[in-house]
Amino acid sequence: MRFMVGRYGPDELFYGLSALYLALLLINLIFNSPVVYIIGIVIMFTAVGRSLSKNRAKRAKENRRYLELTAPVREKVKRYMARREQSADYFFKKCPSCKKTLRFPRVAGKHKAVCPNCKNAFEFTIKGGK
Numbered sequence: 310m311r312f313m314v315g316r317y318g319p320d321e322l323f324y325g326l327s328a329l330y331l332a333l334l335l336i337n338l339i340f341n342s343p344v345v346y347i348i349g350i351v352i353m354f355t356a357v358g359r360s361l362s363k364n365r366a367k368r369a370k371e372n373r374r375y376l377e378l379t380a381p382v383r384e385k386v387k388r389y390m391a392r393r394e395q396s397a398d399y400f401f402k403k404c405p406s407c408k409k410t411l412r413f414p415r416v417a418g419k420h421k422a423v424c425p426n427c428k429n430a431f432e433f434t435i436k437g438g439k
C-alpha cells in the first residue's frame with residue numbers, strides 16, 4: 310500500500326482507456342493484427358502509467374479534458390437509456406421542422422401535435438401501445 314501513497318490512482322480516463330484496450334483485444338480476436346496488439350499494449354501502459362503518476366495536477370487536467378471531450382457522447386448514451394426505460398409508457402418523436410425530440414404518452418392511433426419549440430403543427434401515428 311505504501312507504493313500507492315502520493316500516486317494519482319484510477320480516474321474516468323483510466324476506465325475509458327481500459328475499456329478501449331478490452332475492445333481492441335476483442336477486435337483482435339478476429340483480425341489477429343500485431344499493429345492492433347501493440348496499440349492496445351501502448352494504451353494499457355498509458356492507463357497504468359497515468360494511475361501510478363505522482364504528477365496529480367497534470368493527470369487531473371487530462372481527465373478533465375477527457376470528460377469535456379466525451380460529454381456529448383456520454384449525454385447521448387444517458388438520454389438513450391432514459392428513453393429506453395420510458396418507452397413502454399411514452400412515444401418519442403422528432404419534430405419534423407426543428408428536429409427537437411418530443412415525448413408523448415404512448416396511446417395507439419393518429420395524433421395531432423404542436424411543437425412547443427417551433428410551434429410547427431404535425432401529425433403522427435403510434436402503432437400498438439395502449
Ligand SMILES: [Zn+2]
Nearest residue numbers: 404407424427
Ligand atoms: Zn419543432
